[in-house]
Amino acid sequence: MGRQLGLDLPCRTALGRDDFFVAPSNALAAALIDDWRAWPGGKLALTGPQGAGKTHLTHVWAAMADAKILKAETxxxxxxxxxxxCNVAVEDVPEIAGDAEAETALFHLHNLVLAEGGALLLTGAPPVSHWGLTLPDLTSRMRGTTAAALDAPDDTLLSALLVKLLADRQLTPRPDLIPYLLSRMDRSFAAAIELVAALDAASLALQRPVTRSLAALVLDKQSPRG
Structure with missing residues (x-):
């Protein structure tokens, strides 16, 4: 049964391995995360557009490898x-491109983690060759890092994600809702998360179930005005 209207129930952000939907767009990356002990040189670069699942897989790996996660800018x-x-994950490496001090810190972290027998996960949206790093020694290390790219999610993956996100909020969609959302939403995990949050908020505010008509109101509001 779907959630009763008017109950502002908590939403759990699901970042576990069982919550990660494997599809052709991310299967290779997911397999490499699962087999992290076999990474060549003990390191992996995870790339892909915003919303493709890099953060989710990073948290999956950190849980499996008892790793620390930090942003490159820190x-x-x-x-x-x-x-x-420790095993370490460094997110958003391209954010430090051109920052000599930060790049030097990453270079030393890279060398020390591997020297200690640890594993290193690095993430960034573009391919590694386009991360814009300028420190020659660090650039050389990145060129020698195995990379796994996550592509934008396909319809099968987005459908599963939408159903899961709605279920996390105690919402049960009608069968016609998911195809309708897919036909109008942006094609990313980030967009799906934002859309479901907006649907939930609108449902509570207007005291209406999550239907196509409510979705139309939310999507129209999200669309940029000309």
């Missing part, structure tokens, strides 16, 4: 030597 204020004793 490297300068991080105890690199202490961090290097």
């Amino acid at each position: 490297l300068q204020s991080t105890d690199i030597a202490g961090l290097a004793r």
Whole structure:
């Protein structure tokens, strides 16, 4: 049974392995995360557009590998030597491109983690060759890193994700809702998450079930005005 109107129930952000839907667009990346102990050189670069699932897979790996996660932009204020004793995931590496101090910190972290026998996961939206890093030694290390690209999700994957996100919010969609959403939404995980949150909020505010008519109101509101 779907959620009763007017009950603002909590939503759980699902970032576990069982919550990650495997499809052709992400199967290789998911397989490499599952087999992380076999990464060549102990490291992997995970790439793909915003909303493709990099953050989710990073959290999946961190849980499996007991790894620390940090944003690349925080490297300068991080105890690199202490961090290097763990398996480490560094997110959004392209954000530090051209920052000599941050790139140097990543270079040292890279070397120390691997020297300690740890594993290193690095993420960024574009292919590694387009990360824009300028430190020659770091660029060389990145060129030698196995990369796995996540593509934008296909209809099968987006459908499963929408159903899961709605279920997380105690919402049960009618059969015609998911195809309708797919026909009008942006094609990304991020867009799906934002859309479901907006549908939930509108349902509560207007005291209406989540139907195609309510979805039309939400999607029209999200569409940019000319």
